[in-house]
Amino acid sequence: MKIFSAEQLYEADKVTVEKQQITSEALMERAGIQIFNWLHQRLNGAPVPIRIFCGIGNNGGDGLVVGRMLIEHGYNVIVYVVNCSDKRSKNFLLNYDRIKNVTKKWPILMKGEDDFPEINAEDIIVDAIFGIGLNRCPGGWVKKLIQYLNESSAFKLAIDIPSGLYPNAPLEDTEAVLKANHTLTFQTPKLAFFLPETAPYASNFDAFEIGLDIEFLQTTEPLAQLIGKLEAQRFYRPREKFDHKGTYGHALIVAGSYGKIGAAVLSTTAAFRIGAGMVTAFVPKCGYSILQTTVPEAMVVTDSENDYLTQLSIEFEPSAMGIGMGIGKKEATVKALDGILKSKKDIPMVLDADALNILSEKKSMLKLLPKNTILTPHPGELKRLIGDWKNDYDKLEKTRQFSEKYEVIVIIKGAYTVTVYGEKLYINTTGNPGMGTAGSGDALCGVITGLLSQGYDPLLASVFGVYMHGRAGDIAAGQLGYEAVMTGDVIDNLSEAYLDLFARQEPSTTEPDEKK
Numbered sequence: 001m002k003i004f005s006a007e008q009l010y011e012a013d014k015v016t017v018e019k020q021q022i023t024s025e026a027l028m029e030r031a032g033i034q035i036f037n038w039l040h041q042r043l044n045g046a047p048v049p050i051r052i053f054c055g056i057g058n059n060g061g062d063g064l065v066v067g068r069m070l071i072e073h074g075y076n077v078i079v080y081v082v083n084c085s086d087k088r089s090k091n092f093l094l095n096y097d098r099i100k101n102v103t104k105k106w107p108i109l110m111k112g113e114d115d116f117p118e119i120n121a122e123d124i125i126v127d128a129i130f131g132i133g134l135n136r137c138p139g140g141w142v143k144k145l146i147q148y149l150n151e152s153s154a155f156k157l158a159i160d161i162p163s164g165l166y167p168n169a170p171l172e173d174t175e176a177v178l179k180a181n182h183t184l185t186f187q188t189p190k191l192a193f194f195l196p197e198t199a200p201y202a203s204n205f206d207a208f209e210i211g212l213d214i215e216f217l218q219t220t221e222p223l224a225q226l227i228g229k230l231e232a233q234r235f236y237r238p239r240e241k242f243d244h245k246g247t248y249g250h251a252l253i254v255a256g257s258y259g260k261i262g263a264a265v266l267s268t269t270a271a272f273r274i275g276a277g278m279v280t281a282f283v284p285k286c287g288y289s290i291l292q293t294t295v296p297e298a299m300v301v302t303d304s305e306n307d308y309l310t311q312l313s314i315e316f317e318p319s320a321m322g323i324g325m326g327i328g329k330k331e332a333t334v335k336a337l338d339g340i341l342k343s344k345k346d347i348p349m350v351l352d353a354d355a356l357n358i359l360s361e362k363k364s365m366l367k368l369l370p371k372n373t374i375l376t377p378h379p380g381e382l383k384r385l386i387g388d389w390k391n392d393y394d395k396l397e398k399t400r401q402f403s404e405k406y407e408v409i410v411i412i413k414g415a416y417t418v419t420v421y422g423e424k425l426y427i428n429t430t431g432n433p434g435m436g437t438a439g440s441g442d443a444l445c446g447v448i449t450g451l452l453s454q455g456y457d458p459l460l461a462s463v464f465g466v467y468m469h470g471r472a473g474d475i476a477a478g479q480l481g482y483e484a485v486m487t488g489d490v491i492d493n494l495s496e497a498y499l500d501l502f503a504r505q506e507p508s509t510t511e512p513d514e515k516k
């Protein structure tokens, strides 16, 4: 799914109205009915007070449409107009008049703190104050209203975007954003829903299609691509009957040091489970028996040193390499990495963990990175690589510049892992808090290396690998609960993640799929 900017959504709106020869108010009606249906399906006529706070733009207009539909169906609705300015949008006014046709209870005009209503915990708050048209930080009594609503334990449903959040710009004041329990957003989720500083305000959401012009949506380059099952299915490369282990390549995992051989075990196993034909682990001598015992399928080549890596010496040409898990930063290991980067220029590779820390400390080595090398930093490692950032958008911009400068793919690990490839951003939708466990990154590196070795191109291996790793984690968490998940469980469930890719979804009898 594509994620568009506010500007692109306004353009889509304009193009749709022209091409479909409909009015913008009809588009608002389409949007409103989806929100109404969502609420109606859940409330089923319950007489609970629904308090709709409408701004004076089209987000407020959406609120008025929903209010009208709810009133027509007998719900207990109280509509407020948050008079943040004396302006009114055309479609706000139109729907303001329409709501008066269905009720004698006129919308209540709010002009200041004295107008804040009492709200009970069992009420429902619908937030239609600001949508994607927010153009400055909410202040004064409107900010106080947002804080007042946040203090209430009533369920808060945001229309399109929680008020106070910009769809694709940094947050200015954390006190001036509605913390929604659920957000119903139009056409595409907004970029802010996926970035660490702003995602908590929209942690649950559904996106509703409102029939915007398909050609525009298909041909417009988005801000980012959201990667879910549909996208992952397209990335998958089916196997042919007469393929053999050679077809799926020979992956090399360069990992481990004394006390950290487990990292090599996890990466090697993950590379196998995702489908590498053969995997060799290159480890310090101390890792030999461990690897041979725990992963008998793997071949093991050892360094001349017992405890850490000093020089790669192998007698075959790997089809892909995963380097860095648990290798430490000893001077000899730094030299070993330097040697690999200088001698293995044509082999697709993933660098993780200590390999990234070494690069951060010896930035001159960055220019040795072969084109399209994949780096998989968590935020701490990223900071060491690219320097600090002011906010999430600055972080993305700096990562983009880094990716372009060194011609590499950067996978920023997090609740929503983001793959950055020059101007392109891919946001993953799988994964869960249970995966915040030791070895998770080792497994991811093994997965991506295993995909590279099977011939997936580096960008596909990155985006598909992140999806599969997260999906396996979701399946593991479904079996074990978040707390009990260990990385071995994630790796074991890579097989289920493959099966799940093409499993038919059981029709839901209750609720549509809840996203994170």
Ligand SMILES: NC(=O)C1=CN([C@@H]2O[C@H](COP(=O)(O)OP(=O)(O)OC[C@H]3O[C@@H](n4cnc5c(N)ncnc54)[C@H](OP(=O)(O)O)[C@@H]3O)[C@@H](O)[C@H]2O)[C@@H](O)CC1
Residues within 6 Å of the ligand: 009, 010, 012, 013, 027, 028, 031, 055, 056, 057, 058, 059, 060, 061, 062, 084, 085, 087, 089, 129, 130, 131, 132, 133, 134, 135, 136, 137, 138, 139, 142, 159, 160, 161, 186, 187, 210
């Ligand atoms: N194409 C689509 O996707 C569709 C979109 N639709 C809906 O339209 C919504 C966008 O509507 P919108 O453009 O009218 O903007 P919206 O968010 O209502 O607010 C703008 C008003 O707020 C004001 N204002 C801004 N910041 C302020 C502040 N800090 N403090 C005080 N005031 C502030 C600003 O005032 P001004 O700057 O002009 O003084 C302006 O008057 C979108 O989110 C979705 O819900 C659907 O109906 C169907 C199709």
Ligand SMILES: [K+]
Residues within 6 Å of the ligand: 059, 127, 128, 129, 130, 131, 158, 159, 160, 161, 162, 163
């Ligand atoms: K809103």
